[in-house]
Amino acid sequence: MASLSRALRVAAACPRWSPARGLGLRPPTRAASPTAEKSVPYQQTLKDAQDPSAVARGPSRPLPSTANVVVIGGGSLGCQTLYHLAKLGVSGAVLLERERLTSGTTWHTAGLLWQLRPSDVEVELLAHTRRVVSRELEEETGLHTGWIQNGGLFIASNRQRLDEYKRLMSLGKAYGVESHVLSPAETKALYPLMNVDDLYGTLHVPHDGTVDPAGTCTALARAATARGAQVIENCPVTGIRVRTDDFGARRVTAVETEHGSIQTPCVVNCAGVWASAVGRMAGVKVPLVAMHHAYVVTERIEGIQNMPNVRDHDASVYLRLQGDALSVGGYEANPIFWEEVSDKFAFGLFDLDWDVFTQHIEGAINRVPVLEKTGIKSTVCGPESFTPDHKPLMGEAPELRGFFLGCGFNSAAGVLLVTLNSHLSLLSVCLLFK
Ligand SMILES: Cc1cc2nc3c(=O)[nH]c(=O)nc-3n(C[C@H](O)[C@H](O)[C@H](O)COP(=O)(O)OP(=O)(O)OC[C@H]3O[C@@H](n4cnc5c(N)ncnc54)[C@H](O)[C@@H]3O)c2cc1C
Incomplete structure (x- = not known):
């Protein structure tokens, strides 16, 4: 069995080695072509539930001839x-989805939701997201979204980081987010498997947790349709029609699909890594790049059950509770770009490149030493969009009236329910005066 420590040792000695070889899996490549089928840590994905003839049959319901708003893309953003x-x-x-809901990036997200960020706007937005996912959707639909409130733990291995976390705690107090600065001994009592020898302290946020992407999107779609919205799957958007009005402004007039067009004054581009392609249909530049982003799922770890999720900002690593195992991931310093984004990619993953991923292993093992002897059950490497300033792209595109962006989430989709409210109020105003 491949373990994280073996991956680290051998990758250092031989950069092209992969623990996947030890497992008899296909060796990783740097090629950006998607893996057709892949072992993932879910018993069943939405793909399994899909009727294989559905795509061939066309849209999941007839297209209306007009709509006040057309949302393109049925991932986390589109459903929200x-x-x-x-x-x-x-x-x-x-909402028009090319394939099935969540089939782009959303279906395999790690789903970590941390409420405390160094910006009061984001703290408010995250609190809103958490309220919707953990309570309001369930009250509205009767469906459990799959939200798990196992808490979050930020690691401070230097004094400056601990000072930063103390400021976050103060900010949280103002917004009603409970958090506690813990000493190394208190951290050990909370998380016995953690190495606390090099810690200055931690910030524990008991009401942080993990979002289940499929459950959340199902509940969002159910709640939206109950309020009169429509969700149409298997319906790729192929064009955006635009006119120039009497004042010389370009405006959206319709959305074209393989199965007919919908007249509309408003489009929201929530097409994830495909948002640039959708933007091009309307002559709008969407400044995001698609990159491979990954985590690995470990074998069972005795004693890990019910532990909080862990974020070590200095080591750029996170440890997410996954039942009785951990998902280990982080932000890649030398990421692989997905240069030619395929419009056939659905419920897909890439092979993990261990040269890129190895940087996370040392920090993960240092924090939870049992990982050194723990096997890797599966790898999850998918496409995610990143923007130049690491902020999402929200709001109306300056070059086209009625064309809104909801994309570029830099692996922080949790923030989004959120930021939406600001641009949705704009959108409502636009509808009011259309
Ligand atoms: C490995 C990994 C781990 C992550 N972990 C976290 C985490 O812990 N916390 C967090 O907050 N975020 C995380 N993220 C990021 C998060 O998953 C994404 O930001 C989020 O899922 C993006 O959602 P989306 O709706 O923007 O895009 P997508 O889910 O990709 O949805 C876009 C949809 O648009 C559809 N589409 C595309 N083109 C068209 C068209 N022409 N017509 C109709 N439909 C179209 C696609 O089929 C797709 O379903 C992670 C991402 C990855 C890859």
Whole structure:
């Protein structure tokens, strides 16, 4: 069995080695072509539930001829946008998904939600996200979203980081987010498997947790449709029609699909890594790049059950509780770009490149030493969009009236329910005066 420590040792000695070889899996490559089928840590994905003839049959329901808003893309962002539009009272909102809901990036997200960030706007937005996912959606639909409240633990291995966490705690107090600065001994009592020898302290946020992407999107779609919105799957958007008005401004007039067109004054581009391609259909530049982003799932770890998720900012590593195992991931310093984004990619993953991933292993093993002897059950490497300033792209595109962006989430989609409210109010205003 491949273990994290073996991966680290051998990768250092031989950069092209992969623990996948030890497992008899295909060796990783740097090629950006998607893996057709892959072992993932879920018993069943939405793909399994899909009727194979569905795509061939065309859209999951007939297209309306007009809509007040068309949301393009049925991932986390698209479903949240549709839900919030419906909740804001916008009638005639339609979501068009090329394949099935969540089939892009969302289905395999790690789903970590940390409430405390160094910005009061983000703290408020995250609190809103958490409220919707953990309580409101379930009250509205009767569906459990799969939210797990196992808490979050930020690691401070230097004094400056601990000072930063103390400031976060103060900010949290102002916004009603409970958090506690713990000493190394208190951290050890909370998380016995953790190495605390090099710690100055930690920040424990008991109401942080983990979002289940499939459960959340199902509940969002159910709540939105119950309020009159429509979700249409198996319906790729192929074009955006635009006109120039009497004042010389370019405006959206319709969305074209393989199965007909919908007249609309408003489009929200929630197409994830495909958002640039959708933007091009409308002559709008969407400044994001698609990159491979990954985590690995370990074998069972005795004593890990019910532990909080861990974020070590200095080591750029996170440890997410995954049942009785951990998912180990982080931000790649030398990422692989997905240069030619394929429009056929659905419920897909890439082979993990161990040269890129190895940087996370040392920090993970230092923090939870039992990982050194723990096997790797599976790897999850998918596409994610990143923007130049690491902030999402939200709001109306300056070059086209009625064309809104909801994309570029830099692996922090949790923030999004959130930021939406600001641009959705704009959108509502636009509908009011259309
Ligand atoms: C390995 C990994 C771990 C992650 N971990 C976290 C985490 O812990 N916390 C966190 O907050 N975020 C995390 N993220 C990021 C998060 O998963 C993404 O930011 C989020 O899922 C993106 O959602 P989206 O709706 O923007 O895109 P997507 O989920 O990709 O949705 C876009 C949808 O648009 C559809 N589409 C594309 N083109 C068209 C078209 N022409 N017509 C119709 N539909 C179209 C696609 O089929 C797709 O379903 C992680 C990402 C990865 C890869």
